[in-house]
Amino acid sequence: MFKNKILQSFLALLFGMCLFYGGKIQADYTITNYDVNVNLQQDGSADITQQITYNFKGTSRGVYYDQPLEKGVVATQPSIVVQENGQSIQLTPNQDGSNNSFQVIETDDALKLKLFHNTADTTTTYYYSYHVTNFVKNWQDTAELNWTIIGNKWNVPLNNVRLKFQLPSTNVADLKAWTRSESKATTSVSKEKGQVVVNLKQNPSASQVKTRLLFPTSVVSTNGLVVNQKHKQAAIKSEQAWLKDNTQTKKVSNRNNLIFKAGVFGLALVIILVWALYLLNHPVKKQKWPDVNPPHSYEIPPMSAPVAMSIYTDNVPDNNALGAYLLELAVKQKIAIEEFNTKRKDYQLTLLDASLANSEPMIDFLFNTVGDGKKVTLHELRKYGKTQRESKQMSHIYDKWKNQVEQEALSYDYLSKKSAGNFYLTIFLCGISCLLLLWALFLWKTPWMTGLSLVLILGQVGFNVYHFRKHSPYTETGVELITQLRAFRHTLKDLNKINLKSKGDLNYWSQVLPYAIAFGYNKRVINALQANFTVKELEEGLGFYYNLLFTAPIDFGDSFSTSVTRALGNYHPNNN
Structure with missing residues (x-):
């Protein structure tokens, strides 16, 4: 996604600068x-x-x-x-x-x-x-x-x-x-x-x-090392020949060095011209950025919790989002989740809708590969992935699920491909030209080149910052959607300051719980609900959620996330 591309560009530039400065690093x-x-x-x-x-x-x-x-x-x-x-x-x-x-x-x-x-x-x-x-x-x-x-x-x-x-x-x-x-x-x-x-x-x-x-x-008259x-x-x-050759070599070297230095600086100027002309010939309309700190919103997002998390972070979903995905399936009575083997702090998942395994590769993997076809425990998941075949299979299924969520997130059309592409290209070219200008600065080592290179570097950085502030990579829909998600997440973060009963009944808060898990605020939401509702109200209003999240030693969200992390890291080549 867009943030990933920016991060990749930044890391590529940083890596390039590390290579450049690698030759400049001083010994101890x-x-x-x-x-x-x-x-x-x-x-x-x-x-x-x-x-x-x-x-x-x-x-x-x-x-x-x-x-x-x-x-x-x-x-x-x-x-x-x-x-x-x-x-x-x-x-x-x-x-x-x-x-x-x-x-x-x-x-x-x-x-x-x-x-x-x-x-x-x-x-x-x-x-x-x-x-x-x-x-x-x-x-x-x-x-x-x-x-x-x-x-x-x-x-x-x-x-x-x-x-x-x-x-x-x-x-x-x-x-x-x-x-x-x-x-x-x-x-x-x-x-x-x-x-x-x-x-x-x-x-x-x-x-x-x-x-x-x-x-x-005669200066060393008693020297015994004599050659007749x-x-x-x-x-x-021999010395005259070396001096002549060395003088000629230095002339050639100085000429080649001048050509090389001029080439580095010239290439930087060409790249600046290329991205400047590209922006002129591929203009994008101005678009504001989503609000950074919008007021609280209690509106449930229009998409699933994993997709909401993917859009909010502009990234692929993580283990928390996978736990929220399963919790949503439990709410829809597609699967059942219950505490299992309290001493081992385990949970058992039961497949209620067998057709789900045919359409959802992740469900098929969990129940038919890790489990027995009908049931699977988190303990079984934690033990999985110890062989190379199992590890590759799990990584493949997990990546496939993340890509599926990511594609669904993109379907909400929150990113402008043209704006994002423009920024990605210009920041990449700007980074390359700045790297070349830094290189030219150290190659020439003259005050005028130092001043000119720094002016060009600061000018490019300043222009890109200005352009980026005026041209967000989001669509109008995306700005509204991400502002809404930020407002909703802001609400989850501040639940300890809010009177929950005045904002919604337990039916509403039960719909919030999968999003709390996806955004990593499940414990905060649980504590807020316990502070605002009695045990009896929670038992009656939340149903299976109550035992799953409120009474177990480790709530399902944390336990599932830990199990997935353990399974993905089980395989070690040296152990086979």
Whole structure:
């Protein structure tokens, strides 16, 4: 029905936004600083100190450390210190995973660590210190350090990255350095200080940074890792080729990115134009909405209780409506309902009109499938549906009955198909365009696009709200009918404030009871009747209703609803 379609549209839009924001969801921490200091030694080894600052949101039991090492490079066991809240804590190597300990994961191409440190909602800095050998390679014409200093295992961006390389001597005239990275990196070479510093404002997650240094072999004169070949020009050409390729790749990427961003924004504009033109070419007349809080009405609805409930909620009927359906059949003396086996708080249904089973699939199912052909108890219904076949059969019959009631509700012509269709389509297209505009907003990341996207989003939402308020999806008949049902339900809700005797006799209130069950107010109506009428008056005026609803430990409406729910949920694949 109409509300279901609106709900489906809203859920689809919400699901789409969740998918969109899924890539934007932050981890439970951010890395605010990432510093590495590499102090090269004359023998080609290096002392490395690293400082990584985390901002944790929520609890954390520790972190992982994964530092790539080139082939043949050997690292010593690191010294690790954690600093937070003004205190420093030395972590100790331990394989039991205890707090303030770490484990070394053996591998040939990386220094991998698993660190254990309990913390919550804090800014924590981890300090690593270790020594590496076979770090620099001496060729015939140059010494070379070629290292992937940041690997691609980080699942969050690294902010404020600073990588410092200090040579063992100063005034290095022939010092050269290059940095390969996805994001913009600034590489500063100080020949006087014998120093290279690389800075990145942010390095994206899962992206590596690689730095190559070339300098005279005399700087690392005692290095034992020597290759008797020339390499300098090949290394320089390699970096120049990468820079050229990377520049071209970025140009193509930037162009494609611009086309993509413009495409997303353009598609949003096209969708806005489509639904705007659709509304202009398919106008619907203005129609008011049903009254939200109409005055009390004591007029019995012109349709059955399940159909009334379906129209009121604009949805398929539920278990309460099914109980009301059976109660109405009992009033018409088509079936009988009586308390059965008081200890088990059970009810028995007896089929009085056998022809009913031929025309009503639900009655046929209850009496001929669950029951013995003439009688059925709620206890038998609760036990039904434990096999896959029974579960499918019951679900099929129940859905068939709900659809039958829904079709009868629609026959009252309370919904305007054109108005409902217009709104369903426009809210769907509006949702898609708003989603695309949000996407464009995050893709462009510019003030003008942010402002324009927000204006278009708010404009669409505002227009749809205005249009929806002026154009209800109901027909004139539907507005009157739903207003009447709301007034009647409002009466049921407020019965404890009303003098029932002044509004109708017990014959009238007996007709109200099935609707009370369908709308979920059976207990409230029962309490109101007990407060306004004597036991003798209720016994004489309500007949079988009295024993069925007033004296039993659990009234029939609640008991039947529970039985249906239990039967529908009986089947569990793992139990078969």
